[in-house]
Amino acid sequence: MIHADVTLDTLGYFCPMPIIMTSKKIKELGPGQVLEVLSDDEGIKKDMPAWCQSTGHEMLGLEEEGTTPKRVYKAFVKKSAR
Amino acid sequence: MNELKVDTATALAELRETKPDRVTIVLLSGDMDRAMAAFIIATGAAAMGMPVTMFFTFWGLNAIRRKGTPSAAKDWLRRMFGVLNKGGAETLPLSKFHFGGLGTGMMKRVMREHRMPGVPELIETAQDLGVRFIACTTTMGLMGITKETLIEGVDQLAGVTTYLAEAKQGSVNLFI
Numbered sequence: 001m002i003h004a005d006v007t008l009d010t011l012g013y014f015c016p017m018p019i020i021m022t023s024k025k026i027k028e029l030g031p032g033q034v035l036e037v038l039s040d041d042e043g044i045k046k047d048m049p050a051w052c053q054s055t056g057h058e059m060l061g062l063e064e065e066g067t068t069p070k071r072v073y074k075a076f077v078k079k080s081a082r
Numbered sequence: 083m084n085e086l087k088v089d090t091a092t093a094l095a096e097l098r099e100t101k102p103d104r105v106t107i108v109l110l111s112g113d114m115d116r117a118m119a120a121f122i123i124a125t126g127a128a129a130m131g132m133p134v135t136m137f138f139t140f141w142g143l144n145a146i147r148r149k150g151t152p153s154a155a156k157d158w159l160r161r162m163f164g165v166l167n168k169g170g171a172e173t174l175p176l177s178k179f180h181f182g183g184l185g186t187g188m189m190k191r192v193m194r195e196h197r198m199p200g201v202p203e204l205i206e207t208a209q210d211l212g213v214r215f216i217a218c219t220t221t222m223g224l225m226g227i228t229k230e231t232l233i234e235g236v237d238q239l240a241g242v243t244t245y246l247a248e249a250k251q252g253s254v255n256l257f258i
Binding site: 012013014015016017019020022023051054055 | 198
């Protein structure tokens, strides 16, 4: 279980909205704080690590809950120090 | 004679500095599906922190025209053309199964039900994320489209050299 400082709910949104909402939300966090992103778009599994890699934030992990079609993904992103 | 020694790490850092991961997208098409693809890539790239420039030419200009604005052309030929060629992000037809608006309307309904943003919402998001919009002056003249009939926030009116100057800096250049 990863501790998150802020949770962002993107349930019901498809690509690219979860990533865009994440990129906006992360600006509100302080360096080193952890953002939890809830999504039911399976694309998040690949997209969030890719976004983290190119923006310099750290992908702490991804948790899955429930079964399809009610599966919820929880991505944990640690804001970079800079 | 000085020995020429290249430090790869420094060279790479310098290269990165002079050549950021810039994205340019030329939108030639006025089809809703193609415009959506263009704006989704643009917003996605902007969310990744990449500078993005979009160039609108020919039918692509329709995406950044305000709805219901008449052609400013003086001659009847281009005025007629303006009547036939409707502008506005909300009026773009699907490239397939438009069926006089029926198919496109159905697609929009499905998109709304799935909380998927349409072209107008994607444009707003793109502008919010700092995507630059450039309209092609040549085709604007050709189609009788003036600056006043375009949406707010079109950064520049320019031509092919402006596009190329940006595209040669770009690591992703798309033509849609």
